[in-house]
Amino acid sequence: MDHYYNSHLYDISQLDPVPESYNLDENDVDIFESTVQEPLVLEFDHPLARVVDELKLSALNEFYLEKSRSETFPQRNLGVEQRAGNFQGSILGDAQFPLKRQFACPFYRWDPVKHMSCFTRLSLRGITGVKQHLWNTHRLPPYCPMCGKTFPTVTRCDSHIRHRKCGPRESPTPEGITIQQVQQLVQPTDARNPEELQWLYIWTIVFPGADLPAVTYPSGAIESAVCQFRDYWAYNGEKLVSDFLEAKGFHNYNLQDEDHSFAALYTTVLYQATDYLVESISHKNSNETIGGLSRS
Structure with a gap:
């Protein structure tokens, strides 16, 4: 179970870019939406x-x-x-x-202390598991970039933004992946590419412009x-x-x-x-x- 590799051995540009005109539809969402049940834990008085x-x-x-x-x-x-x-x-x-290979959650790799539960409470065994975890755990609801208010639907969020009646936010931008990032993540990568390269491509979507991490596992x-x-x-x-x-x-x-x-x-x-x-x-x-x- 080799956890180490040199990220510079891989060229992210080998993967085809996601077309900007791509739209998320119900069939795409099915790739991510799997039934997620909270794990059972014992009550203290059991x-x-x-x-x-x-x-x-x-x-x-x-x-x-x-x-x-x-x-x-x-x-x-x-x-x-x-x-x-x-x-x-x-x-x-x-x-x-x-012993099976496990991937790290990109948010855990970015801030291990803040996202410790992404490591201690689940195993990410493959690229699909990483994407599903990002969808289930780190997906942002639609929000206004000005005031930070969240909305149940993109339509209501867009309507709020068009009216331009809100003021500047006081809190920092919420952390998570936006619908635009989901649109990119939903695009399948070539399975012939090494999984490490596929994971790094996910990283570039989640944290655009950030340095590549030294390890994916x-x-x-x-x-x-x-x-x-x-x-x-x-x-x-x-x-x-x-x-x-x-x-x-x-x-x-x-x-x-x-x-x-x-x-x-x-x-x-x-x-x-x-x-x-x-x-x-x-x-x-x-x-x-x-x-x-x-x-x-």
Whole structure:
């Protein structure tokens, strides 16, 4: 899973420009509009909530044991906090689970601290996933560039602007992608182009004129650790949760339970373990920058 590459190896001009006359229609919107459901998380008073911390530490312990097989130093007798401190983000050489490439959200790469959840709360596995994320999370509603007021439709926004009755804005321009940028993003790129090049083309649309980032994938000790744990959890999490609940006497919870408590526990542990990794490695490696390499 190679997270690093030289952005200057790719020439963005290789991609055909988007025609200015292009109009967004309903068929194009279908490319972006996929059903987005909020992930299930446990309520604090749910019976399973009391085992979250223990299950989180157990999951991290199993993860570090898996990782220790590729390390040159023994970790099997270390506690979870010590193992987190020793984790330097190296790639698992003999991992018993598949490691998959992940893309960074352009807004996360632009401002990792502000958009941390774009990294810790989802995996972007391909170019389509990146575009869908931008549409679902970072799409701006139509707004007046003068006063900053937002509108439910482009028609109402255009009518407001034509009347020119508003005053200058007091707040900064809202952050996100405009309908014009969506019109560009909806254009398919040539699948024969490397995915890194396609991602960089998205970057030039979202942040026109900005320098290209050094990496398109999550990178660095923190990001590598989170990506590895996310892949580990996707491959082993269901069994770990099931075995843990069985050992604790919770026999009525599984993937088929009607209130989806199992799925909520699965997601809650994933989120808390991810946050734990970010916090613990950041504390251990004071020089580690959230978001990996800076823009070049």
